[in-house]
Amino acid sequence: xxxxxxxxxxxxxxxxxxxxxxxxxxxxxxxxxxxxxxxxxxxxxxxxxxxxxxxxxxxxxxxxxxxxxxxxxxxxxxxxxxxxxxxxxxxxxxxxxxxxxxxxxxxxxxxxxxxxxxxxxxxxxxxxxxxxxxxxxxxxxxxxxxxxxxxxxxxxxxxxxxxxxxxxxxxxxxxxxxxxxxxxxxxxxxxxxxxxxxxxxxxxxxxxxxxxxxxxxxxxxxxxxxxxxxxxxxxxxxxxxxxxxxxxxxxxxxxxxxxxxxxxxxxxxxxxxxxxxxxxxxxxxxxxxxxxxxxxxxxxxxxxxxxxxxxxxxxxxxxxxxxxxxxxxxxxxxxxxxxxxxxxxxxxxxxxx
Numbered sequence: 001x002x003x004x005x006x007x008x009x010x011x012x013x014x015x016x017x018x019x020x021x022x023x024x025x026x027x028x029x030x031x032x033x034x035x036x037x038x039x040x041x042x043x044x045x046x047x048x049x050x051x052x053x054x055x056x057x058x059x060x061x062x063x064x065x066x067x068x069x070x071x072x073x074x075x076x077x078x079x080x081x082x083x084x085x086x087x088x089x090x091x092x093x094x095x096x097x098x099x100x101x102x103x104x105x106x107x108x109x110x111x112x113x114x115x116x117x118x119x120x121x122x123x124x125x126x127x128x129x130x131x132x133x134x135x136x137x138x139x140x141x142x143x144x145x146x147x148x149x150x151x152x153x154x155x156x157x158x159x160x161x162x163x164x165x166x167x168x169x170x171x172x173x174x175x176x177x178x179x180x181x182x183x184x185x186x187x188x189x190x191x192x193x194x195x196x197x198x199x200x201x202x203x204x205x206x207x208x209x210x211x212x213x214x215x216x217x218x219x220x221x222x223x224x225x226x227x228x229x230x231x232x233x234x235x236x237x238x239x240x241x242x243x244x245x246x247x248x249x250x251x252x253x254x255x256x257x258x259x260x261x262x263x264x265x266x267x268x269x270x271x272x273x274x275x276x277x278x279x280x281x282x283x284x285x286x287x288x289x290x291x292x293x294x295x296x297x298x299x300x301x302x303x304x305x306x307x308x309x310x311x312x313x314x315x316x317x318x319x320x321x322x323x324x325x326x327x328x329x330x331x332x333x334x335x336x337x338x339x340x341x342x343x344x345x346x347x348x349x350x351x352x353x
Contacts, residue, residue, distance in 0.1 A: 009054040009307040010126030012114050014144050016063025016103045019083065019218060019263050020131040022074045023292040024299045025061050026084055029095035032057035040297035043304050051349045053304040062102030062117045064110060071100035081262050083292050111150035127306045129156040129299055130163055133219040136226045138162035145169050149176055154306040157182030158299060160232040174316040179309040181302060181321040182329060184236045187294035188287050189214060189267035190326045193237065194335040197244035206274040210241055211251035213268045217261035225257050236326025243333030263292045298324050312352040320345030
């Protein structure tokens with residue numbers, strides 16, 4: 001059992017009524033109530049015991065969204081889509097209603113909403129997490145990263161949007177003593193690439209081409225029809241190959257919007273490689289999963305880790321959190337190396353007051 005900090009922390013979600021946010025909010029309530037085991041929650045594993053991470057029932061949730069469908073209704077929609085288990089919205093109705101009451105329509109001063117939320121709930125600190133639909137221009141995500149700094153909050157960019165990567169923002173966060181992490185949560189195809197690419201490099205196998213196709217629906221499926229948004233998404237997928245293999249192999253990733261899939265996605269990869277004496281071989285993979293269910297535990301992990309990092313006095317990009325991202329701020333590309341850095345972060349947090 002993880003030893004928790006007595007301090008309550010806030011989780012402020014940008015895109016708070018979207019599928020990922022709703023699954024995160026419902027999942028936090030379900031796990032805090034002991035209704036389900038913490039499957040997929042890395043911070044529930046033994047290496048994170050005694051790190052003084054905030055407990056899930058010590059996370060208070062709020063956020064911004066332009067959508068007006070209440071969280072209880074969104075949760076029921078996700079049950080119908082097979083994302084959430086039947087009966088869960090009724091079991092956590094009070095928690096969904098409480099979180100929904102803390103979701104604000106974005107206004108001209110988002111930092112004021114975040115600061116007011118932190119003050120009203122007597123929170124030690126708040127972590128702002130961007131889980132909004134991928135944007136085609138940097139204005140909104142950059143504004144929220146700036147608002148997080150202004151409100152004195154740690155920040156996570158779980159999307160391919162610009163966020164803290166806009167000029168000057170990372171420096172502002174560091175000067176303000178605020179930790180941050182990003183960019184673009186690693187939940188499916190790139191997670192698999194980060195695990196497989198080192199195998200080829202370590203076995204001295206020559207990857208000639210690596211191509212992929214993604215079929216997905218939901219808001220991201222529609223947003224990624226925009227070439228600029230798709231390019232930002234694919235940049236992270238390509239980065240892990242270039243960083244691990246030392247070169248970028250031939251091949252592209254195609255992203256196709258299939259609205260009927262909703263929160264479910266299918267990803268195919270085709271890897272052409274040369275073995276001993278030039279023998280030509282192929283590896284093919286198929287990944288089918290629910291994006292919201294893959295992402296939600298990572299959002300909870302990051303909220304807990306960033307809250308603790310902030311309490312421990314860390315600022316700037318937090319080492320070890322590349323494990324969670326396609327396009328991390330710092331650190332290696334290979335999943336095993338990223339995991340070692342994450343465990344080193346756990347050790348560092350455990351040693352700090």
